[in-house]
Amino acid sequence: MILAGWFAGANTGVLYIRAEYPHSITVINDAIRDLKDAGWLGKDIFSSGFDFDLKTIKGAGAYICGEETALLASIEGQRPEVRVRPPFPTIEGLFRKPTILNNVETFANLHSILTLGGEAFANIGTEKSTGPKLVSIDSHFKRPGVYEVAMGTPLTQVVDELGGGFKTPVKAIQVGGPLGGLVPIEKIKELTVDFESFSEAGFLLGHAGIISIPETFPMIEYIEHLFQFTADESCGKCFPCRLGSTRGQELIHKAREDDQFKIDPELIQDLLETLEQTSLCALGGGVPLPIKNALQYFADELSPYFKS
Template identity: 60%
Template sequence: MANKNIRALSSRKELNDNLFENIAGLSQKNVSKEDFQELAKRFMIDDSVVVGAASFYDFTREENRNKKIHVCSGTACMMANTQSKLKKNIENYFDKSEIGHAACVGRCHSSNAFMFDSKTYSATNEKELSSIISDKKHQENNYNIGCNTTPILTSKIENISNFYSLAEKFKEKPQQVIQELKTSNLRGRGGAGFPFWFKLDAVIKESNPKKYIVCNADEGDPGAYSDMYLMEHQAHKVLFGMYLSGLTVSANTGVLYIRGEYPDSIKIVGEAINELKEKNLIGDFKFKIIRGQGSYVCGEETALLNSIEGLRPEVRVRPPYPAQYGLYGKPTVLSNVETFANIHWILENGGEAFAKLGTKQSTGTKLVSLDSFFNKPGMYEIEMGTDLHTIFSEFGGGFKSKIKGFQIGGPLGGIVPMHKIADLTLDFESLNSNGFLLGHASVVSIPTDFPMVKFLEHLMEFTSDESCGKCYPCRIGSFRGMEMLQKAQTSSYKIDRQLFDDLLETLEIGSLCALGGGVPLPIKNALQYFEEELKHYFTSN
């Protein structure tokens, strides 16, 4: 009820004078407590709401406001073992108190990554770092791009006006759009694989005259940079998908929630929106970009909605779902970047053509992000159903050094040992039936000499750091799991296996969302496939 009331007060000023942006703005200026109180007064909310939100995010909490440079602490950079040297070099230029961290800045293909002066960089040596810090010049984020089939997401748009003219054909035909999407069997690319047409259909059926389209561009999975690729190289495919969704459900506002760790994406999408306005291609449809402030859990759809509203981004209990009660309590189509980016191709070529690509249940293509351990790291558009071996050898060019396994699909995805590659194809079903998860299809390699127990500790620590705190299995359980794994590495303590299994079960079935509920999966994979290496840390019962 309290959140409903705050939401109602926040929605009075809505997106033009957005509470979350106000909180972020004040935090950046590092203003006094009185200024935050003044903001609360202006929105007629309690001070605690503003303080509660500001204290949540990496970039807005008080102790981080003086940070001048953020070193990437994502899993891919961690596996590449580049960050401690980088940080040491950075300490030659900044006081330790001015150096913060960013969970992943999307440079997983080159590692050595950091964020500085609202830009992201990779610096492989001190000379490079020195010139970045003195010149502050933009550094191209270069990586390989390829495709093994009909390009849907990686093809070039020749003419923007022609591209958007397709909307005219479907303008007042919502049922035709639904039918094409249904035939295509386009499933959400954010990880859950939910049929996209169903979301549109559910929002069409809502009678509320105010509706929203929200694009989840908070690509927080360390190792994934496919949404970043789309925003920086294919922004109009994403924007068209949102615009067309708006026409279909009668919504005239599209909000893109883009993570703050992707400053180039924010800039490029902003320029693309301006281009649409200048060319008058989208009528009275409005876009709004909201810059994330450093929080993994905001990739969870309801936490993301709360975040836009200026509330503390705690996960909401569902139902009601966003289609019925979304942004500011209004019906909302909420989907991820890659899902929206597929819509133009489907409507131009027909749902049937899309369904012919891939497998029966996993149609179309999927962007796959390969990390710096590959000889050809990069972003590859791969037809669903392609075997992993082909992707890794033909596109990735094999591995540069010895690895014992990899994590696919982010921190909640599966940990796959090398011998399982031969059994797997790139689709929801193959990975699920083998006990893994497709997720966002990012691949983070785990080198042979990196202790698996340390990797598990990292997963528990990540969950504990990023937990929204709403439910105790995740809030407390992930921290306890991390403690156990740490203690087992630094003393003669052995983890009670039964207790650890109980903890995983509690997380799995007692957590409200996929963060706490999902982290047991990779840990169980590791316990199964790396038993020999891990047994030393556990009791044998």
């Protein structure tokens, strides 16, 4: 981030971290103090004439604050509502100033790019997805944690070698967060950890966090959870997401509770397409993907809840 500030002529870097991750905040604040003590932050850094400081801001629990314009609104002290783009943050960002906004993982790559050289860095990974990728795997794995792999690494290597396989039988993994694709277990062997492999197969790599869905967990309940999550976290700006997520949750819930009620497949497809095509941001626009994956790959398990 210091390098990015130097390139862009910015004097302040903000690390926005969710308050639910207090350990991360402590670690980052310690690192900032170490940088200050070593002379890498402050005024006239190493007599370069360049001033730069870092500060941390605690997010107050809204998932949508991962969306860049909502994150900016949150830092400004406003309601974290998604803004229409353009203008993009690089033109008009924090307090209407040009702002470089990236995931910390992206900024962290700058160090390797500059020390290894761009060409050597680009040689890591695949032709289009260059560099390394952090993959975080959940507690259903024998060795949960965060691993760094080269893009293009077979997904089986992550699951079986790094993760040590699953503790209990798992039927699918959701990769890339609640808006990421739902990968049935038999598809894992066909995928590599890079953006192209996932999108060609109809999934999404996203941030590459992996959540496991145990064999015993009903897929209909998982779909309801996805709609409920979107309804809870929707910023409310556009109604395909604000209303559609709630209507979807109600529909699934009714089918779970009432044996006589069956979901019209056309109605749910219509709802998913409306969400996908007309939502303003990736929350409403992204939730249809894992639900469509579930409807496709778990059709037999879900059939009792749908009209035939």
